[in-house]
Each structure stands twice: as C-alpha cells, then as structure tokens.
Amino acid sequence: MKSKDLVSIDDFSTEEILRILDLTEEFEKQPVSKLLDGKVIATLFFEPSTRTRLSFESAINRLGGKIIGFTDASSSSVVKGETLKDTILTVNNYCDLIVMRHPIEGSARFASEIATVPVINAGDGANQHPSQTLLDLYSIRKTQGRLDGLNIFMVGDLKYGRTVHSLMMAMSRWNATFNFISPEELKMPDEFKLYLDNLGLKYYEHIDFTDIISKADIIYMTRVQKERFSDPIEYEKVKNVYVLRNSMLKNTKPGMRILHPLPRVNEIHQDVDVNPKAYYFEQALNGVYTRQAIVCSLLGIK
Amino acid sequence: MKEAKQMSVSAIQDGTVIDHVPASNLFKVIQILGLDRIENQITFGTNLESEKLGRKAIIKISGLFFEDEDINRIALVAPDAKLNIIKDYEVVEKKVVEVPDTIVGIARCMNPKCITNFETVTTRFRVVSKKNVALKCHYCEKITTQENLEIF
Numbered sequence: 001m002k003s004k005d006l007v008s009i010d011d012f013s014t015e016e017i018l019r020i021l022d023l024t025e026e027f028e029k030q031p032v033s034k035l036l037d038g039k040v041i042a043t044l045f046f047e048p049s050t051r052t053r054l055s056f057e058s059a060i061n062r063l064g065g066k067i068i069g070f071t072d073a074s075s076s077s078v079v080k081g082e083t084l085k086d087t088i089l090t091v092n093n094y095c096d097l098i099v100m101r102h103p104i105e106g107s108a109r110f111a112s113e114i115a116t117v118p119v120i121n122a123g124d125g126a127n128q129h130p131s132q133t134l135l136d137l138y139s140i141r142k143t144q145g146r147l148d149g150l151n152i153f154m155v156g157d158l159k160y161g162r163t164v165h166s167l168m169m170a171m172s173r174w175n176a177t178f179n180f181i182s183p184e185e186l187k188m189p190d191e192f193k194l195y196l197d198n199l200g201l202k203y204y205e206h207i208d209f210t211d212i213i214s215k216a217d218i219i220y221m222t223r224v225q226k227e228r229f230s231d232p233i234e235y236e237k238v239k240n241v242y243v244l245r246n247s248m249l250k251n252t253k254p255g256m257r258i259l260h261p262l263p264r265v266n267e268i269h270q271d272v273d274v275n276p277k278a279y280y281f282e283q284a285l286n287g288v289y290t291r292q293a294i295v296c297s298l299l300g301i302k
Numbered sequence: 303m304k305e306a307k308q309m310s311v312s313a314i315q316d317g318t319v320i321d322h323v324p325a326s327n328l329f330k331v332i333q334i335l336g337l338d339r340i341e342n343q344i345t346f347g348t349n350l351e352s353e354k355l356g357r358k359a360i361i362k363i364s365g366l367f368f369e370d371e372d373i374n375r376i377a378l379v380a381p382d383a384k385l386n387i388i389k390d391y392e393v394v395e396k397k398v399v400e401v402p403d404t405i406v407g408i409a410r411c412m413n414p415k416c417i418t419n420f421e422t423v424t425t426r427f428r429v430v431s432k433k434n435v436a437l438k439c440h441y442c443e444k445i446t447t448q449e450n451l452e453i454f
Binding site: 008084085126128 | 411413415416417418420421422423439440441442443444445
C-alpha cells in the first residue's frame with residue numbers, strides 16, 4: 001500500500017505542505033546525494049513539457065535515481081490505441097514512482113487510483129500542476145521569510161491560468177491579500193472570487209497596475225496569449241499593458257520579488273532581468289529542489 | 303347495459319410505492335434503481351395528472367424495500383419523490399428522498415476534456431450544492447450544474 005500521491009495541491013494539508021517546503025530547504029543545501037540509488041522513476045509525458053520534464057529528471061538524476069519514460073505520446077503505445085489504464089498498469093510494474101503529464105483533465109487522479117506506486121501529477125490539462133504550486137510557495141517563503149499576510153499581485157491571464165488559480169487557493173491558507181490585474185476578458189473567474197469571499201480574504205481587481213505596484217510583496221506574472229481573445233483587436237489593445245518593464249519597478253518595496261512560471265515571451269521585458277527583484281530563474285532552480293523533496297517524501301525516504 | 307371496463311392497478315401487499323416521479327424521468331428512475339433487472343412484480347403508471355409536477359409517474363414494486371442510500375440515488379432525477387412503505391396493505395412508513403453527499407456512477411461529467419468521457423471510469427462527484435444541484439467531479443474537479451446534468 002502506497003502512502004500518498006500528489007495529484008492536487010488540495011490533497012496536502014497545510015502541515016504536509018510546510019513539511020515539503022522544509023525538506024526543499026534541506027535539498028537546496030544538499031542537492032546531490034545517493035538517496036534515490038536503486039530507484040527507478042517513470043516520467044510519462046503524454047504531451048511535451050520540456051521544462052517540467054527536465055526539472056523532474058534533473059531532480060531525480062542528482063539523487064542517483066534512474067529514469068524511464070517517454071517525452072510525448074507519439075513515442076508511446078498510445079498511438080497503438082492503448083488505454084491510459086493499461087499503460088499505467090504496465091508501467092507500474094517497472095518503477096517505484098510515476099511522474100505523469102497528460103492533456104486530459106482528471107487523468108492523474110485516475111492513474112493514481114490504478115497505480116500501486118505513488119503518482120505525481122505533472123499537469124493534467126487545465127486542471128492541476130501541484131509541483132509548480134509547491135515551488136511557487138517555496139520561492140515566496142524563501143524570498144519573503146514567511147508565507148503569512150503577504151500582498152500577492154497576479155498579473156496577466158487570470159481566467160485560464162492554471163498556475164495562478166492553484167497558487168491563489170494555496171496562498172489563501174496564509175491570510176494573503178490579492179491584487180488581480182488583467183484585461184477584462186481574462187479576469188479571475190467568479191468561482192475563485194467566491195472562494196475568497198467565503199474565507200473573508202481581501203482582493204482587488206484592476207485593469208492596470210502602475211499606480212499600485214508599490215504595495216506588492218510578490219508580483220506573479222503570466223503570459224497573455226493571443227489565442228485566448230475572441231476579438232484580435234482586444235488583444236492588440238491590451239498586449240502592452242501587461243508587460244513589466246524595469247522602469248516600473250522604481251517605487252516597489254525593496255524585498256519585492258517577481259515570479260513567473262515560465263516560459264516567458266514578452267510579458268517581462270528583458271531589461272528587468274538584471275534587476276535583483278527579478279526572481280524567475282532562481283524560481284526555476286527552486287523547482288528542482290522542490291521536486292527532490294516531493295519524490296523523496298512520496299517514496300517515504302524523507 | 304355494459305359496465306365500463308376499468309383496468310385496476312391493484313394495491314400491493316408488501317413493498318414500496320414511489321410517487322411523485324416526474325413523468326419525463328420515469329425510465330431514468332427505473333434504470334437507476336435497476337428495476338429493469340429484477341424479478342419482482344412491478345406496476346407503473348405515467349402521465350398521470352399532478353398539480354405539483356404537471357405529469358407524474360408512480361411505481362409500485364412488490365416485495366422490495368430500499369435502503370436510504372440506494373433510494374437517494376434517484377434524488378437527481380426525482381427530487382420530489384415520496385415513498386410509501388407498504389406492509390400487509392397498510393402504509394407503515396413514508397419517506398422523502400434527499401440528495402446524497404456523493405454521486406457515484408449515475409451522472410455524466412459535463413467537461414468534454416474529463417478523463418471520465420474518454421476511458422471506462424465510473425464517474426464520481428461531490429455534491430457541492432443540493433438546492434440547485436451542483437456536482438464537483440472527483441477527477442477533473444470541474445462543476446456540473448443542474449441544467450447540464452445528464453444521467454447515464
């Protein structure tokens with residue numbers, strides 16, 4: 001009987017989340033070891049996600065684990081018509097843990113119910129991507145020294161952005177104040193605002209953020225994608241409003257940090273990269289330590 | 303003079319009468335309760351006049367009694383259903399149905415990208431609202447509302 005899977009961030013209690021963050025801190029100090037010596041981990045990527053896959057594989061390799069798997073569905077037996085159930089039942093025999101990315105929503109929950117080894121959801125369609133949320137939480141705690149009572153700015157596509165929804169839900173455990181900055185068409189959906197209302201948490205919505213940026217502890221940027229707009233003229237109107245430039249950061253708090261789940265296109269101007277408040281590449285590095293913590297925790301090694 | 307021919311649906315000695323089923327959902331109730339697969343004597347009437355429902359249906363099942371958790375499965379399609387439990391021709395108990403906290407294997411998830419619409423997976427929902435029924439999918443975590451509710 002396996003101890004646990006990581007399918008949705010909601011599966012973890014606040015204590016469990018904090019335990020993962022503490023473990024992440026340990027791995028940051030000591031990222032190379034033989035903790036996963038003799039372990040085989042399957043990375044099943046039914047759709048390509050180079051960044052997430054490399055992060056997991058780097059995490060596992062640095063701990064001496066071995067990796068089997070595929071990088072997109074065309075190199076798996078899915079093309080022969082195999083069901084997900086059969087793929088999981090088969091791969092389950094070959095490994096100690098499964099990391100899975102799949103375009104269909106709920107596929108990770110389904111896989112976790114079939115597999116006897118722990119399953120980590122590395123993204124199931126627009127649904128969940130909990131290791132991203134945990135690395136975001138780690139990055140916030142590391143840069144702010146705490147999770148409690150922070151002012152979180154979320155910028156860009158708040159309607160479809162899976163990462164901002166999960167992070168918002170997670171940060172609501174720590175009495176955060178939220179500022180949502182997005183074009184009208186990509187506003188935070190009502191169900192999430194209702195969730196915050198029920199918790200009595202404060203949030204503010206803006207279509208522009210130049211005036212309020214000085215209040216931010218964290219600015220979480222996301223990509224505004226052209227294909228999300230029903231009217232291409234609307235995209236043309238807003239595409240430059242949600243671009244963060246170095247000149248905008250003058251009056252921001254000294255401890256403020258800018259996060260982004262990456263890949264970035266143009267929503268953070270390259271002139272921001274040299275600003276010490278730019279944290280997105282360190283954030284990606286934190287992802288490796290976070291995934292080491294998740295893997296070792298689910299395997300019961302740590 | 304000939305007596306008017308009358309078809310009588312006789313009272314049952316022991317069993318369950320399910321009343322106030324919306325006529326349009328009679329066969330769904332039959333399906334959910336698996337009445338099409340049992341040997342008991344069953345009579346049903348449909349398109350009967352009802353002030354409350356417009357047209358209602360009634361089902362009489364001889365020799366069968368339901369557990370609450372089984373009968374509550376019909377709450378999604380017959381929320382106003384009333385049960386009369388009959389013993390020795392007498393109504394010994396009346397029951398109403400109640401929307402349960404979880405729904406397993408009855409409803410379809412409205413999210414076309416949900417795994418339950420791709421593979422053979424028994425659907426499972428947490429009921430997040432009972433009044434205007436809203437179901438949260440255990441798999442894709444999306445909400446299916448009353449208007450979009452589809453029963454297998």
